[in-house]
Amino acid sequence: MTTPETPEDAEPAEGEQLSEAEAELRAQRIERERIERRKAEKGRIEAGAKLSGKAADLLAAVRAVESGEKPPATVFEEPAPAPAPRRPAPEPVRRMPVPAAGAEAAPHVVEAVRGVLAEGGAPEGLAVQTAEVLGEGAGELLRADPWQLLRVFGVRREQADAFARALLGGEASPDDERRGRAVTVWLLEQAALAGHTALEMPALVAALERQGVPDAEGAVRGAVSEGDVLVFQDGLEAPSEGEEEVPVRVLVGLERYALAEESLADGLARLVNSVPKQDGSGEEWESAAAEAEGAAADLIRAVAGHGLVLHTGGEAARAEPAALLRAARGMGLRAWAAVHSPVGRARFAALVGEDGPGVATVAGLLAGAEGPGRDADGTLDVDLLVVLDAPQLDVEAAALLAESLPDGARLVLSGDPGVLWSVGPGRVFADLLAARVCPQIASRRPDPGPLGELVSGVGAGELLQVEAPGKEVVIVPVRDAGEAVHRTVQLVVDSVPRALGVPAEETQVITPGHGGAVGTRVLNAALKERLNPGPGRFGGFDPGDRVAYSPAPGRMLPGRVVRADAEGLHLDCAGEEIVVPKERVERSVRHAWALTAHQAVGCRWPAAVVVLPGDAVPALSRPWVYTAFSRADRHLSVVHGVEQALPRAVAEVPAKPRTTRLPHLLAPQVVTG
Template sequence: MSTEPPETTEDAEPEGAPAEGAQDSRAAQDSEAAGTQDSEAAAAQVSEAEAELAAQRLERERIEQRKAQRQAPIEAGAKLSGRAADLLAAVRAVESGEKPAATVFEEARPAPRRPAPEPVRRQPVAVPAEAAAPAADAVQAVRGVLAQGGAPQGLAAQAAAVLGEDGAEVLRADPWQLLRVAGVRPEQADGFARALLGAGAGPDDERRGRAVTVWLLEQAALAGHTALDLPALAAALGRQGVPDAEDAVQNAISEGDVLVFQDAIGEAGDAQEDEERPVRVLVGLERYALAEESLADGLARLVNSVPERGDAGEEWERAAASAAGSAAELIRAVAGHGLVLHTGGEASLAEPAALLDAAHGLGLRAWAATHGPVGRARFAAAAKGSGVATVAGLLSGAEGPGRDADGALDLDLLVVLDAPQLDVETAALVTESLPDGARLVLAGDPNVLWSVGPGRVFADLLAARVCPQIASRRPDPGPLGELVSGIGVGELYQVEAPGKEVVIVPVRDAGEAVHRTVQLVADSVPRAIGVPAEETQVITPGHGGAVGTRALNAALKERLNPGPGRFGGFDPGDRIAYSPAPGRTLPGRVVTADGEGLHLACGGEEIVVPRERVEQSVRHGWALTAHQAVGCRWPAVVVVLPGDATQALSRPWVYTAFSRADRHLSVVHGVEQALPRAVAEVAAKPRTTRLPVLLAPQVPALDG
């Protein structure tokens, strides 16, 4: 590993912005903001993102119907009674150290389920473009209420889209419903409520308590949680000035705004015969709760359905025998199981490629799906002749094999790469879309950052051990592979880099960090490494701050593609990051702009972003966050670690950022000992999920 001495030349002085916090929640907020504009605009035709969201809506309706069949909803009312009241009484007993009532525990015990429930299939349905935008009169009515309450009238379209055609009446009756609009905080909603209600808008208003409860759970989802422990939720409500947190949660449950769950802790055999198993009480939003439950059912169906091999058993074995090492193990595991997990780095992609080749040799309809177009192109090069799609394109019907008469994907084997990026909703859609008897392989690097959306599906499945897990024995080669492998186990090695594969560039302050980054991309890396600027990617911890993506992109544009930015700040040739939907980022380049919108080239695809969507869904992309870069790789990467990035660093963040480089990695280093400390000590932030608990009664864990 070599160290390049800093230079002192003219520093770039980008406009600063407030530093952003934890990468999980901030990246999710950015993705959500980028996707919000999609619901505001009436496009001329249905986009891939709209088709995907339509499929998700239909899936949620199906899940809700099945949920209603199993469990009657809690009746609305000012206070709780019956089961919900008993449950909350048990919560108080748990918090005081007493055991929960036996009747409550027994009632909350999951009912026996079929080992392989048959899903209700559904075809993707295109949503008319005009349905994506609220009616003009509804927007105007909401704008009037917002003006009366002193809120920004620019929120009118978003509020009308979220609250529906009666949004104005909803806000007058309950001003705190403004919290349902992305970006609005409780203190802002409080000011709006005071302007509309006067002295009647107090902190003890039960409408405020319910709305803040839902808002906190939405914020938790942005940070990756599918639910929150009730004590944690109550504490958060207290910090938001809700005087009676328990009463607020009761009201939210009774009104159907949130759901409450009681999950047993530990194994069934851990408790003595005369003791009850300890439990934890969780509160969550119906959207994520039902998706996680649907995912558990779909995974159980796959695990408990052993694929029929018939006469092909010997052919599977011959295919495995012709493969080498862990590729042979993967083929054998897939031959006899409906769900298989595969772990490994970039070099391990050869093993899913070998699996697909073997499956095609057996006459199976086999496809692979990646996180984005860049990953699709990389895997297509490794798996010659195999069908490769993106997960979003597969679900929306824009890519892939299409669907059969029952609405299931028309395939026998699906390999999902970049599996750590699957959130619970997307994963539920994937599993429920598979036909009976199909095989699913989830493959990815377990050390990278988890999904932007809620859940930790891949990590939960690895921990649950409900299916075969094949770990690749193919290490990524060279000094970069050695460096990244060490980070994965918590060690920041000093690697030998005779070809300048890894270069450390120390900096003293933010201005120097920006200057050195621009110099590396525009001059040093092309000259010394031979990688042009357009193939070098900058990665930094956040969007804001003096060395965030905004500041770096401004400086890089000025150096690499200066221009007036006549179309929403963009010019032809600008590198961009396009977010067609929450949690999805497509790196690309501006081709041109005209009356239709901004024309982009993203991973070989031509995309037109309508003028009204540009501001919220397109950013400059010379510099990205690690979350935006996941699933992609570039010949050269410059990772920027400014002094104010210390709190954002963790082992998964460093691993993800450093492993995006194929040939060369430069580290603009201003955090001193915070980097090795983060690699050694700061693991992934925990997420509260229910998938392991939901799987346990349906799928036994494998021995060993």
């Protein structure tokens, strides 16, 4: 087994297993190399090559700035009518950026940054992270442009303003061009945290004005001219006969997500337009379909003749991709499955059976730490790849998956469309379902019992009162936050083990957020006091503590603390020992008797206790409730303090909209008819 000290760019020895953190870092390195290759092949992105109207004016302004000319004054004079600004969705998961592989800052760079931070009154604890983000010369860059501090995760705009005033004195002003550009990039990063891959121009301008940027349009123009952001114009519909112009929307985005979304569209179009390899005769595929049942037979027939297939359904529907994998392996295909989490990996492997194809996590597959490996061309050595938990794919992971498949391979994206979307930007699975560019197989296999009936109702927008003779569903009303905490602990420690025989370690508490009077922090403190009391000898943790380890944004590995020593905090995550260095413990490890619904996606437990305190109402939506309630296998307790807000959320509050470009990019590339 490797340790965190193993260089991330080293190739793993045969049979060697990488930790989840190392796998994630390796995947990030591969993604960066792919993006650099794409940039080299395509040159500078001509995002405005076919622009007209305001977007063309903006591009002309950018090129004028690049050539030293004064940009035309008409660029932003007549802004298009904008809808009411959309407030970013609150981020339910603490996102801790992982430094790029091989990007550890040199000690002298960290010391230089520490000195500038101290001079500006900023916490010196930001030194390492700032040096990693800004790179060589970070100290000089920060002194010349203090608002670059906004590139460090967790720094707020008002904090960066105070830092700039401390360093620049009277020279720091709200209309400083450096500030405008930095806040533009920061807002797009905040939008990415809320799931957007780009923002419409009016929404971005309105957000800049709310952040106190006097010339919001000029700030966008400056950010584009400096190459910090890209501008796009997407047609909203096909032109009618005889019409040359179509309605358009102007969007602004970060290069990172623009390239990923373009790569994803290219990769998916290649799969949709290609003819799968003729591995397995038509008779063999039809025979396999005839032996399957219901939607599993439909899925096998669809995969036989198509490079990309979508499959939808709940937990019970996973039996259908499992049947597909067994059939494909029986025909001699190199078939693999990839899931969101190690817990999901174990569950799906058991469903497929010991003699079935291999199952990996998405991160491990992309990093080469799990799965079939890659061939001489760098593509995955597979004929068929089935990706479970497809709604959790953000644009970057999905792009790398699509580009990693060889010509003639088949890709099946399978998932439950009712759950929360990915933590990272994009809504890949939902966009593909809406685009209807490939076969879609909807499972007709409902989840069983009262829990299945309850969850199915939530998915349809109705909160049903289900009969639960075996106490599969229990509602526990509470009046206030204190009672909610007390009853939650009572359920986990006493009621559920005593009445149902489910031990506390197999019961998961799920609550809307980390903060607040009944957030994960409060609940974890109360549960630790009862289940594993201790002084928190290592950064607040003790051996035996139940924890959630986040090796990268959007990734959560449940585990337990084994011990702590000079190397760091030793965790057991799904049977794998992981060592978290001391300096990363605070950012990447949390107690996990209680989780948010986004952290719990991809995992299921015998029992779940969903806590809905009075202050949870703004966070409730149909996807949130659906995700939280569907984490339970045998028993669900709902600690209910939101009264009629729960059925209203289920009936009236859908998923928060996300701005993406994938449908627009994909449409002209897919051959139809």
